Amino acid sequence: MSPLSISIIVAAAQNDAIGLDNALLYWLPDDMRRFRELTTGHTVVMGRRTWESLPKGALPNRRNIVLTRQPGYIAAGAEVFASLPEALTACRDEDVFIIGGASVYAEAMPLAQRIYLTRVHDTPAEADVFFPAIDAAEWFVASRQRHDADARHAKAFTFTDLWRHPLALFRHCPRCGSPRFVIGNAKSKRCDDCGFTYYFNPSAATVALIERQGAEGTEWLCVRRAKEPARGTLDLPGGFSDMFETSEEGVRREVLEETGLQVCQTEYLFSMPNQYAYSGFTVHTIDMFYRCRVDDDSVARAADDAAEVLWLRPSDICPDDFGLDSIRRGIKRLLGSMSADTA
Numbered sequence: 651m652s653p654l655s656i657s658i659i660v661a662a663a664q665n666d667a668i669g670l671d672n673a674l675l676y677w678l679p680d681d682m683r684r685f686r687e688l689t690t691g692h693t694v695v696m697g698r699r700t701w702e703s704l705p706k707g708a709l710p711n712r713r714n715i716v717l718t719r720q721p722g723y724i725a726a727g728a729e730v731f732a733s734l735p736e737a738l739t740a741c742r743d744e745d746v747f748i749i750g751g752a753s754v755y756a757e758a759m760p761l762a763q764r765i766y767l768t769r770v771h772d773t774p775a776e777a778d779v780f781f782p783a784i785d786a787a788e789w790f791v792a793s794r795q796r797h798d799a800d801a802r803h804a805k806a807f808t809f810t811d812l813w814r815h816p817l818a819l820f821r822h823c824p825r826c827g828s829p830r831f832v833i834g835n836a837k838s839k840r841c842d843d844c845g846f847t848y849y850f851n852p853s854a855a856t857v858a859l860i861e862r863q864g865a866e867g868t869e870w871l872c873v874r875r876a877k878e879p880a881r882g883t884l885d886l887p888g889g890f891s892d893m894f895e896t897s898e899e900g901v902r903r904e905v906l907e908e909t910g911l912q913v914c915q916t917e918y919l920f921s922m923p924n925q926y927a928y929s930g931f932t933v934h935t936i937d938m939f940y941r942c943r944v945d946d947d948s949v950a951r952a953a954d955d956a957a958e959v960l961w962l963r964p965s966d967i968c969p970d971d972f973g974l975d976s977i978r979r980g981i982k983r984l985l986g987s988m989s990a991d992t993a
Contacts, residue, residue, distance in 0.1 A: 653693075653738055653746040654975070656761050659685060660750065660781050661768035661807075667777030669751065672703050675777060679802050681768045684809060685749075688766060692745040695737055695758075700750040701725055713744070717754060734758060743970075756782045765789065765812040772805045788818035790833050815839070816850045819931060824848070852923065852934040856901035857888035857980060858942045859919065860911070862961065869961040871950060873908055876957035879927045880973025886980070888937070889955065901940050908956040915943040920983065924976030937976045939984075964988055 661681050662668050669675060690711045698718035708714045708727030715737050716725040723730050731737040734757050738746065748758040759782055767784075789812040799806045815833055823831040823841035830842040840847040860871040875885045887908045891900035902913040919939040926933040950959045969981045 653741040653744050655745045655763055656738070656748065656758065657688075657746070657764040657766060658748045658755060658758060658762045659688060659766040660755065661770060662781040663770045663777070664773045665777075666781040666783065667774050667779070668781050669779035670774075670777050672699055674703075675774055676770050676772075676805060676807075678768070678770070678805070678807060680797060681807065681809075684766075684768070689747045689749070692747055693741050694747050694749050695734070695741075695754070696749045697751045697754045698723065700754070701728065713741075715741075743975075752779045752781065763814050764792075765810075767810045767812060768807050769810055770805050770807045784812065787821060787832065788815060789813065790815050790836060792836070816932065816934060817848065820848075850934070852936040854891040854897060854900070855889060855924070855926075855935045855937045856891060856897055856904060857886050857937050857939045857977065858901050858905050858913070859886060859939060859984065860905070860909075860913075860942050860944055860947070862947045864961060864963070867963060869963055870967065871909065871911075871947070872960045872962050872967070873952065873956035874958040874960065875973060876952075876955055882957075883973025884960075884971045885956075885974060886972075886977055887956070890935070897938050898940070901938075901942065905942060905944070907954045908952070909950045909959055910953060911944040911947065911950055913942045914945050917941040920980075922976040922980050924974065926974070935976070937980070939980050 660668060661676060661678065663675060667675060693713040693715060694709055695715045695717065698716055701716045714728035716728045716730050717734060717737060718730060719732050731740065734754065748754055748762065765784065792811045792813045795809040797803065797807050816837060817839045820839060821831060822829055823844060823846055825846040826841060826844040828841050828843040831839050832842055834840040834847060837851065838847055838849045862869050871887065872884050873887055875881050875883055887905045888901060889904040891897055898916045901916060905911050905913050917940060919941055921936050921938045924935045924937050926935050952959045964985060967981065969978045972978045972981055
């Protein structure tokens, strides 16, 4: 399992300087307030030296995680992990903020979805810690807010929110091969040589809610995922829609492939956005939920992406057992609808 999101938060000078002698270069009250507002209630991950630089120890109202390879290291009020991957594995369904130092930033950069950058309009004469360079081909500016110097702030600065572009992995134009395939906007890239423009829109996917009346009441058909992502967790039957098929045809096909069941009737319920990690690439999807009736529920058997089929009573279902975010949120919505209907 993995975090809901991984964000980097940092204050850096014009030359990317962030520290000197294990201390911050700048004291900017509004930046400190923004840091507190963004990270409170979430998880902060830092290296040992950053932890030891905190003037009051663990940051309050946050889960503090310290990374160090020192055996037996004790960090009062924090959890200690030997590596970033180990720490992130322990942060299931959490919003994680990477807060330093330089080596942790560098390791987290390929994993992060957002950077909350405070760009200080200054070039310090001395610094010994620097933030990694931000690749303009991978990140786009979602928002900027400038703050001028004043009585409380010795330097002017700009809050800049950067999001990883969904086409960050696509470095060359697919038409002419030019490396000048640059970010157009939040969901597009364009080629500065041949003019080709590509828009990245969500892929269509379907989810099937199949019900039956068992000996102890209503049961829902669930499957256990046979493959990554979220291998071994629960899921509902479904998958990507193919080209040239309707969404209803897609959900029928997916149910047949995964369970052997023939869907005879579909009813659209709602949709949920999702991010599906596959082959090192994040596929944005729009998952459409259908209530499906089947001809004969007794012949259900696991195949394709399903390792096991299970008929579960809604009262026995825990949303956290479902590995994909959209399915988990969909299960919560479905269970909530049942509770409202019986209230």
